[in-house]
Amino acid sequence: xxxxxxxxxxxxxxxxxxxxxxxxxxxxxxxxxxxxxxxxxxxxxxxxxxxxxxxxxxxxxxxxxxxxxxxxxxxxxxxxxxxxxxxxxxxxxxxxxxxxxxxxxxxxxxxxxxxxxxxxxxxxxxxxxxxxxxxxxxxxxxxxxxxxxxxxxxxxxxxxxxxxxxxxxxxxxxxxxxxxxxxxxxxxxxxxxxxxxxxxxxxxxxxxxxxxxxxxxxxxxxxxxxxxxxxxxxxxxxxxxxxxxxxxxxxxxxxxxxxxxxxxxxxxxxxxxxxxxxxxxxxxxxxxxxxxxxxxxxxxxxxxxxxxxxxxxxxxx
Amino acid sequence: xxxxxxxxxxxxxxxxxxxxxxxxxxxxxxxxxxxxxxxxxxxxxxxxxxxxxxxxxxxxxxxxxxxxxxxxxxxxxxxxxxxxxxxxxxxxxxxxxxxxxxxxxxxxxxxxxxxxxxxxxxxxxxxxxxxxxxxxxxxxxxxxxxxxxxxxxxxxxxxxxxxxxxxxxxxxxxxxxxxxxxxxxxxxxxxxxxxxxxxxxxxxxxxxxxxxxxxxxxxxxxxxxxxxxxxxxxxxxxxxxxxxxxxxxxxxxxxxxxxxxxxxxxxxxxxxxxxxxxxxxxxxxxxxxxxxxxxxxxxxxxxxxxxxxxxxxxxxx
Numbered sequence: 001x002x003x004x005x006x007x008x009x010x011x012x013x014x015x016x017x018x019x020x021x022x023x024x025x026x027x028x029x030x031x032x033x034x035x036x037x038x039x040x041x042x043x044x045x046x047x048x049x050x051x052x053x054x055x056x057x058x059x060x061x062x063x064x065x066x067x068x069x070x071x072x073x074x075x076x077x078x079x080x081x082x083x084x085x086x087x088x089x090x091x092x093x094x095x096x097x098x099x100x101x102x103x104x105x106x107x108x109x110x111x112x113x114x115x116x117x118x119x120x121x122x123x124x125x126x127x128x129x130x131x132x133x134x135x136x137x138x139x140x141x142x143x144x145x146x147x148x149x150x151x152x153x154x155x156x157x158x159x160x161x162x163x164x165x166x167x168x169x170x171x172x173x174x175x176x177x178x179x180x181x182x183x184x185x186x187x188x189x190x191x192x193x194x195x196x197x198x199x200x201x202x203x204x205x206x207x208x209x210x211x212x213x214x215x216x217x218x219x220x221x222x223x224x225x226x227x228x229x230x231x232x233x234x235x236x237x238x239x240x241x242x243x244x245x246x247x248x249x250x251x252x253x254x255x256x257x258x259x260x261x262x263x264x265x266x267x268x269x270x271x272x273x274x275x276x277x278x279x280x281x282x283x284x285x286x287x288x289x290x291x292x293x294x295x296x297x298x299x300x301x302x303x304x305x306x307x308x309x310x311x312x313x314x315x316x317x
Numbered sequence: 318x319x320x321x322x323x324x325x326x327x328x329x330x331x332x333x334x335x336x337x338x339x340x341x342x343x344x345x346x347x348x349x350x351x352x353x354x355x356x357x358x359x360x361x362x363x364x365x366x367x368x369x370x371x372x373x374x375x376x377x378x379x380x381x382x383x384x385x386x387x388x389x390x391x392x393x394x395x396x397x398x399x400x401x402x403x404x405x406x407x408x409x410x411x412x413x414x415x416x417x418x419x420x421x422x423x424x425x426x427x428x429x430x431x432x433x434x435x436x437x438x439x440x441x442x443x444x445x446x447x448x449x450x451x452x453x454x455x456x457x458x459x460x461x462x463x464x465x466x467x468x469x470x471x472x473x474x475x476x477x478x479x480x481x482x483x484x485x486x487x488x489x490x491x492x493x494x495x496x497x498x499x500x501x502x503x504x505x506x507x508x509x510x511x512x513x514x515x516x517x518x519x520x521x522x523x524x525x526x527x528x529x530x531x532x533x534x535x536x537x538x539x540x541x542x543x544x545x546x547x548x549x550x551x552x553x554x555x556x557x558x559x560x561x562x563x564x565x566x567x568x569x570x571x572x573x574x575x576x577x578x579x580x581x582x583x584x585x586x587x588x589x590x591x592x593x594x595x596x597x598x599x600x601x602x603x604x605x606x607x608x609x610x611x612x613x614x615x616x617x618x619x620x621x622x623x624x625x626x627x628x629x630x631x632x633x634x
Contacts, residue, residue, distance in 0.1 A: 155558020178590030241472020273495030
């Protein structure tokens with residue numbers, strides 16, 4: 001059995017995947033703040049989810065952790081996870097001895113991409129390697145993970161899928177990265193909340209509601225979200241040419257309201273351009289189902305497959 | 318020995334590659350207009366280049382053809398090659414019986430990408446599989462080919478690398494594709510010539526000269542070229558995360574003048590954004606040497622490797 005963890009800014013989602021590939025246990029814990037508390041959260045989550053699956057820690061073959069920030073997948077080191085209060089944390093090295101299990105760490109969006117790919121393949125009965133997919137994460141920030149034939153596309157220097165910081169409008173709003181009109185400056189939950197500037201627990205939802213009620217600022221922000229997401233979809237398909245783009249992350253809690261806006265934006269460019277129309281983009285965008293364990297599941301897959309020794313053990317053992 | 322052809326709008330470049338991988342012959346012919354004349358040009362070019370290499374047609378193991386337009390690499394069929402007067406041409410099926418050799422056809426930019434990758438690997442002593450590269454072709458249009466570990470990235474539906482039709486400015490000029498502010502509308506030789514609108518054999522060169530002389534229209538057009546090329550580089554690196562982007566195509570005849578503009582544009586975004594600075598984009602852009610046989614060489618490689626039977630024959634024969 002393998003454990004997968006998705007360490008988020010507020011909650012840590014943990015699953016146990018059994019040898020048949022099914023989810024045998026799932027728990028959610030509140031994520032601690034700062035390196036020391038993150039380590040505690042991870043250890044507690046592994047124990048808790050093993051118990052939930054009715055398993056003993058000795059029955060766990062591997063632990064995979066998806067976590068925001070810059071992750072060195074080779075060493076399991078995490079840097080610049082600002083939403084977690086982590087500047088630099090040797091996560092795998094700290095956690096593995098406490099658990100007595102091999103631990104792999106990956107960027108959370110990349111892990112979610114792998115999990116979303118596996119879930120989609122399973123749901124459609126497509127098997128483990130069924131073409132290509134980009135998982136576009138719409139959270140505080142915007143980034144994508146690309147999976148081709150079941151393998152994560154990591155790129156040359158770890159920036160594959162960083163479409164959030166491509167500028168699509170030189171006259172657009174200033175992005176936290178320093179450029180103007182980045183996809184993230186238009187469609188990132190953090191950027192939208194900041195420009196909206198009013199209190200509220202779910203600023204992007206408030207923006208959608210206020211836009212429906214006729215608020216001009218909200219309408220502009222809402223149009224920008226659709227524009228940013230549609231541009232990211234076009235960029236992913238015209239550059240990496242993936243079969244399908246799956247949208248996930250906090251902003252997708254808006255569900256059909258978001259999808260309707262994005263579809264309208266894609267339909268507008270298809271109406272203007274025979275070339276864009278030939279790409280059939282509207283048919284190639286999907287929404288990750290709400291509450292999907294994609295990120296934790298993907299982390300479990302990374303824990304199991306990323307280590308050649310583990311892979312061999314799984315294949316022959 | 319293998320023959321590779323690059324069928325261009327005015328000239329067809331042909332090379333013979335010997336069994337050691339070296340270029341043993343090279344000729345250039347004027348390309349005929351329309352399907353029938355294209356077939357004649359191809360057959361004549363194969364004969365001429367074989368003679369140039371001191372070889373008999375019976376010594377040629379394969380022929381690869383790079384050609385503009387929409388190419389079905391499986392069948393060797395070409396569609397919408399407007400600059401060649403070809404609407405639909407079953408090129409491989411027409412030419413193969415006349416030559417008595419296996420013929421493979423590929424889009425010219427994809428072929429050039431593979432050739433540029435091989436040439437770069439050879440020049441740097443890196444071997445056949447040395448990481449990832451995008452070849453960004455700046456000709457009448459703008460498109461890229463992506464090569465990862467020596468393999469062409471074809472994508473799910475044949476649009477991998479079509480960065481020319483990504484909009485980077487909603488207020489930008491109308492593109493021939495129907496969208497506004499596409500990379501190609503800013504940096505494509507055809508779009509620039511059209512907006513420049515004055516007679517001349519090399520409109521983009523005229524634009525650079527006129528900009529140096531202070532012409533305001535020319536300065537704007539020239540700034541747009543740099544902006545379009547720099548954006549394409551950012552898109553390729555932030556999406557596919559290739560090691561390096563190699564610029565080729567007619568517009569690169571401008572050489573250092575073009576590179577200086579593009580570098581300045583990349584330096585400006587690096588100055589504004591620590592994230593962009595961390596990507597070191599300026600160090601990751603190169604110019605294909607003038608007169609390089611990249612496209613014809615790439616076609617020869619495609620002729621040899623694209624067919625599993627041929628590959629087996631090459632490996633075991």
